[in-house]
Amino acid sequence: MTNTELWSSAAWLASATAWLDERLAAAGRERTGPVTQPHLRLWGTVLTAPTADGPVWLKAPGPENAFEVPLYQLLTEVAPDWILRPIAADADRGWVLLPDGGRPLGEQVSEGELPAALAEVLPRYAELQREVARHVGELLSFGLADMRPAALPGAFDEALDAVGLYLGRHATDDDRAALRRMAGERATVEAWCERLATSAVPASLDHHDLHVWNVLMSESGRLQFYDWGDSVIAHPFTTMLVTLGFLRSQYGMADDDPRLLGPRDAYLEAFGDLGPRDELVTELELACRVGKVARTLVWLRALRPQGFENAGAFQRAPLESLLAVVAASHLDLRG
Structure with a gap:
């Protein structure tokens, strides 16, 4: 199964949506609409969902780009003024949940x-x-x-x-x-x-x-x-x-x-x-x-x-x- 086949499967989308909802709840936020998948590439996918505080974005990089998740965590510590600060991150799954940063x-x-x-x-x-x-x-x-x-x-x-x-x-x-x-x-x-x-x-x-x-x-x-x-x-x-x-x-x-x-x-x-x-x-x-x-x-x-x-x-x-x-x-x- 290719990455794109995995990320577009019903099972994967259900799992990612459940994690997104759990992480939002832990942050005191709630999803107010459906989860959509605006980006699906060979090297990663992105899901987005609306909340009362603006849209959020779940990014799932491919296995060879999974370093992006701990990288976000480090950048939050050393350069927080210049990056999107994750709402949640799971290095084992290779998922990061980000707030909206504008256009x-x-x-x-x-x-x-x-x-x-x-x-x-x-x-x-x-x-x-x-x-x-x-x-x-x-x-x-x-x-x-x-x-x-x-x-x-x-x-x-x-x-x-x-x-x-x-x-x-x-x-x-x-x-x-x-x-x-x-x-x-x-x-x-x-x-x-x-x-x-x-x-x-x-x-x-x-x-x-x-x-x-x-x-x-x-x-x-x-x-x-x-x-x-x-x-x-x-x-x-x-x-x-x-x-x-x-x-x-x-x-x-x-x-x-x-x-x-x-x-x-x-x-x-x-x-x-x-x-x-x-x-x-x-x-x-x-x-x-x-x-x-x-x-x-x-x-x-x-x-x-x-x-x-x-x-x-x-x-x-x-x-x-x-x-x-x-x-x-x-x-x-x-x-």
Whole structure:
């Protein structure tokens, strides 16, 4: 049985609904309407239900992303101002019950306002990363992948082999040739990692999918970061691969577009005590490049258990992410 078959089964839904009701009752709240399932993906599902105090959300990540539940619990302790605080969590089941945090930032500001909105948000995320950097050992114990610079050359080798296995009989001759070319880039990747390993910026939590649809804004204007299921431990600047890469791709920006550089510089300012700005910019660009190795493995973590045939529109995402390591731009998300 695939994850999606399990999560859509009557037995699973009944069990999850019962747990939701129990946890609400323990928190002094009561469900006022039916439970619905707005999200059902290969890597996780979400249920939602109305209450007198607003909707609640039960998130059930897949087994390979189950670290998200204890991660929420840790973030509640060390960075409570920037995250949704769980109503309840069950690490054994891999379930977390969350309050409503408002609508995504991307729905609430216009296209032209997004860069300025990100420039306001990203220093707060940087503060979170600096707080969480003291807890890397705990994060690793939860099962988050180690994608720190010293581990990435090995991760690059793993990604090459794993993408080939994942594609299997679906790989074309062009795919196999592209993987051979990528294998020839190992020395370059290793050199980038060695440079990053000398950084004064400590490793921390990389959300790895931080874009304007994973930042929630309440009616009062409170901003909170959401959806930690792709997280890894890495050089913190790796986060900017998706944050800035998504913005660049969505709106067709060049790497030197001021609308891109503004959010980048606002983020880096929070690390200004750790090195000259030019060095931090260089580290960010390298972190984004090697972060594509992590992105490849994150895609594989989500898709491989279900197989290539069940991956739908995401079938080639692992290969494309790996080929992007040596793309023209450090912010290219696909090769």
